[in-house]
Amino acid sequence: MSQFGFTLLHTDPHSQARRGQIQTRRGTIETPVFMPVGTLGTVKGMLPETLKEEGAEIILGNTYHLFLRPGHELVARLGGLHQFMNWDRPILTDSGGFQVFSLGKLRKITEEGVRFQSHIDGSSHMLTPELSIAVQETLGADIIMAFDECIPYPSTRDYVASSTALSGRWARRCKEARRSDDGAALFGIVQGGMYADLRKQSAEELQEIGFDGYALGGLSVGEEAAAMYDMMEAALPLLPADQPRYVMGVGTPENLIEGVARGVDMFDCVMPTRNARNGVLFTNFGKVVIKQARYAEDPLPIDPDCDCYVCRHYSRAYLRHLYQNNEILAAMLHTRHNLHYYLGLMAGARDAIAAGRFTEYRQEFYRRRQPESAA
Amino acid sequence: MSQFGFTLLHTDPHSQARRGQIQTRRGTIETPVFMPVGTLGTVKGMLPETLKEEGAEIILGNTYHLFLRPGHELVARLGGLHQFMNWDRPILTDSGGFQVFSLGKLRKITEEGVRFQSHIDGSSHMLTPELSIAVQETLGADIIMAFDECIPYPSTRDYVASSTALSGRWARRCKEARRSDDGAALFGIVQGGMYADLRKQSAEELQEIGFDGYALGGLSVGEEAAAMYDMMEAALPLLPADQPRYVMGVGTPENLIEGVARGVDMFDCVMPTRNARNGVLFTNFGKVVIKQARYAEDPLPIDPDCDCYVCRHYSRAYLRHLYQNNEILAAMLHTRHNLHYYLGLMAGARDAIAAGRFTEYRQEFYRRRQPESAA
Ligand SMILES: [Zn+2]
Numbered sequence: 182m183s184q185f186g187f188t189l190l191h192t193d194p195h196s197q198a199r200r201g202q203i204q205t206r207r208g209t210i211e212t213p214v215f216m217p218v219g220t221l222g223t224v225k226g227m228l229p230e231t232l233k234e235e236g237a238e239i240i241l242g243n244t245y246h247l248f249l250r251p252g253h254e255l256v257a258r259l260g261g262l263h264q265f266m267n268w269d270r271p272i273l274t275d276s277g278g279f280q281v282f283s284l285g286k287l288r289k290i291t292e293e294g295v296r297f298q299s300h301i302d303g304s305s306h307m308l309t310p311e312l313s314i315a316v317q318e319t320l321g322a323d324i325i326m327a328f329d330e331c332i333p334y335p336s337t338r339d340y341v342a343s344s345t346a347l348s349g350r351w352a353r354r355c356k357e358a359r360r361s362d363d364g365a366a367l368f369g370i371v372q373g374g375m376y377a378d379l380r381k382q383s384a385e386e387l388q389e390i391g392f393d394g395y396a397l398g399g400l401s402v403g404e405e406a407a408a409m410y411d412m413m414e415a416a417l418p419l420l421p422a423d424q425p426r427y428v429m430g431v432g433t434p435e436n437l438i439e440g441v442a443r444g445v446d447m448f449d450c451v452m453p454t455r456n457a458r459n460g461v462l463f464t465n466f467g468k469v470v471i472k473q474a475r476y477a478e479d480p481l482p483i484d485p486d487c488d489c490y491v492c493r494h495y496s497r498a499y500l501r502h503l504y505q506n507n508e509i510l511a512a513m514l515h516t517r518h519n520l521h522y523y524l525g526l527m528a529g530a531r532d533a534i535a536a537g538r539f540t541e542y543r544q545e546f547y548r549r550r551q552p553e554s555a556a
Numbered sequence: 557m558s559q560f561g562f563t564l565l566h567t568d569p570h571s572q573a574r575r576g577q578i579q580t581r582r583g584t585i586e587t588p589v590f591m592p593v594g595t596l597g598t599v600k601g602m603l604p605e606t607l608k609e610e611g612a613e614i615i616l617g618n619t620y621h622l623f624l625r626p627g628h629e630l631v632a633r634l635g636g637l638h639q640f641m642n643w644d645r646p647i648l649t650d651s652g653g654f655q656v657f658s659l660g661k662l663r664k665i666t667e668e669g670v671r672f673q674s675h676i677d678g679s680s681h682m683l684t685p686e687l688s689i690a691v692q693e694t695l696g697a698d699i700i701m702a703f704d705e706c707i708p709y710p711s712t713r714d715y716v717a718s719s720t721a722l723s724g725r726w727a728r729r730c731k732e733a734r735r736s737d738d739g740a741a742l743f744g745i746v747q748g749g750m751y752a753d754l755r756k757q758s759a760e761e762l763q764e765i766g767f768d769g770y771a772l773g774g775l776s777v778g779e780e781a782a783a784m785y786d787m788m789e790a791a792l793p794l795l796p797a798d799q800p801r802y803v804m805g806v807g808t809p810e811n812l813i814e815g816v817a818r819g820v821d822m823f824d825c826v827m828p829t830r831n832a833r834n835g836v837l838f839t840n841f842g843k844v845v846i847k848q849a850r851y852a853e854d855p856l857p858i859d860p861d862c863d864c865y866v867c868r869h870y871s872r873a874y875l876r877h878l879y880q881n882n883e884i885l886a887a888m889l890h891t892r893h894n895l896h897y898y899l900g901l902m903a904g905a906r907d908a909i910a911a912g913r914f915t916e917y918r919q920e921f922y923r924r925r926q927p928e929s930a931a
């Protein structure tokens with residue numbers, strides 16, 4: 182694991198925000214970072230070159246989906262996920278756990294792992310910590326996530342405690358299953374639901390096992406934002422300062438700013454890409470819902486202050502026309518703008534932390550937002 | 557109309573093929589040319605910049621579709637079709653006739669024009685020669701097409717004769733309806749079905765009216781390729797050599813080569829873009845139907861001899877994976893390759909005519925094609 186590391190460059194004097202760099206076998210990632218989601222070996226509607234232009238330094242792949250389609254071994258025979266999808270920068274893969282647990286009645290948890298039925302053809306599969314690691318290694322991930330149970334919300338304390346203990350035992354098996362010589366990193370995932378003391382136990386147990394980085398799982402699952410921030414505040418200070426911290430599946434622009442303020446280095450979320458395809462666009466002043474009739478003749482870009490390709494060339498009226506007619510170009514342009522916004526928000530946070538003005542950046546972020554999306 | 561013109565640069569000694577240039581108010585078009593179809597103000601799945609990279613010099617817009625959605629007056633208020641869709645090269649618009657006549661029972665033809673019901677909401681509209689011209693002018697087309705009836709195939713000689721006569725009267729009304737001072741060109745459309753003598757009559761009548769260029773309409777409507785070529789041979793030699801000749805809605809790669817050999821300067825067809833979205837890819841050796849199981853683990857590009865962006869970066873296995881999962885990127889990449897092929901085929905024809913080796917180019921085209929698509 183000698184190729185993986187984390188360098189802490191700046192810490193904010195007024196918050197827990199930190200500016201750092203993650204070194205991977207496929208290059209350096211500037212943190213805090215947002216990772217676009219490329220579920221099936223493509224960030225929907227984006228060319229890899231366009232992702233780079235917009236500043237993406239790392240993307241996320243979904244183990245569950247790639248395991249079922251086209252299959253990790255097929256991907257490996259075609260040179261691995263990077264070559265398969267024409268992306269030469271780092272890839273983080275999730276463990277498959279989140280998707281498997283979302284299957285509801287189609288899955289059954291045992292000490293060994295999870296038996297589940299494919300959402301595509303109903304075929305039966307068993308996913309274990311060992312298989313999850315093997316699949317992620319076979320895909321060629323640069324950052325591999327431990328296999329854990331994503332705890333539903335709300336859950337009883339008893340359920341959370343026993344599930345977190347199971348995830349702990351699985352984390353140990355993941356560590357043991359890892360090959361040690363390929364340069365990829367392995368991250369542990371802190372569970373514990375919405376119970377601060379269980380989060381603490383989990384964080385301590387994972388550090389005892391020892392990982393290259395630590396994630397918080399089981400957040401953004403329906404809880405209030407305040408509960409999410411409480412859990413960040415409970416767990417993040419317990420994690421080693423010289424290793425990267427990742428909050429999984431989070432979130433809104435507000436969540437990102439608040440996560441950064443609490444010391445998070447890495448985020449991923451489908452929100453900018455999925456919302457883009459649904460015509461929901463992010464801006465500094467709030468959301469633009471492009472199907473609204475108010476935009477039918479609007480000559481302004483999505484955000485007059487945005488300097489992205491989309492805002493330089495296209496009006497809201499044109500984007501609404503494309504969206505109303507289900508044109509592919511709508512998804513392409515909307516996704517590009519939304520990722521520009523998310524990636525730009527993080528680039529701005531990095532600059533602000535480095536310049537010692539993150540507090541001002543955070544205030545400015547809230548000041549510019551309008552309660553009702555406006556134009 | 558002083559900004560529009562045609563320069564004949566080379567004629568092939570062994571065929572009717574010709575190499576020329578069309579001058580428009582938005583720049584020069586090298587002919588013979590293929591025009592990608594941008595029905596609703598977007599060539600589906602392509603950025604305008606990518607179209608340019610692939611060599612597109614002019615695109616086609618559909619008057620019927622833009623008239624209904626978003627409406628030509630809205631487009632005009634937003635600066636015209638070029639600004640609306642971020643395309644600064646020439647645009648040719650069809651007259652709306654072809655789509656209206658495709659509506660079958662939803663339309664009724666009179667001397668005045670065509671009454672039809674929108675395929676979207678059933679609303680009733682009347683399209684006349686005068687309105688068609690006004691809509692095309694309002695959109696800002698650089699080449700405007702006369703409003704005509706696209707004659708179904710097969711049709712009786714009586715029907716073809718009377719329809720062609722009606723289209724002739726409409727052509728005269730189109731000419732009269734045209735403003736003369738905006739620099740856009742107006743093309744007449746030769747009808748006459750599959751009857752050589754009616755094609756001749758139509759060609760002569762249109763020249764008497766006088767247009768900036770001439771098209772053949774009512775081809776590629778279900779007839780045998782031989783009949784299509786017969787009609788080209790009957791009509792094209794009757795058209796003025798110093799004006800551009802356009803065969804509408806044609807066609808396959810073979811149709812393009814044979815049309816060029818018969819003196820056609822301009823083509824348009826949805827085939828490369830529509831087939832792309834259906835996973836049918838064009839190559840020098842024939843079609844690749846990407847969903848076929850034979851490509852599931854195929855590491856080769858669509859065409860190993862193609863130098864397009866898609867073939868330089870992606871395997872058939874990856875494209876098949878994208879296509880099978882309805883990924884937007886499949887449509888983007890497939891469309892890009894197919895347009896690269898179509899535009900490259902025409903660029904090759906232009907070079908071959910200029911070099912006096914079009915006969916060899918045509919022979920080589922057939923030699924490389926394999927009866928069964930192969931890989
Ligand atoms: Zn923008």
Ligand SMILES: [Zn+2]
Nearest residue numbers: 862864867893
């Ligand atoms: Zn290609």
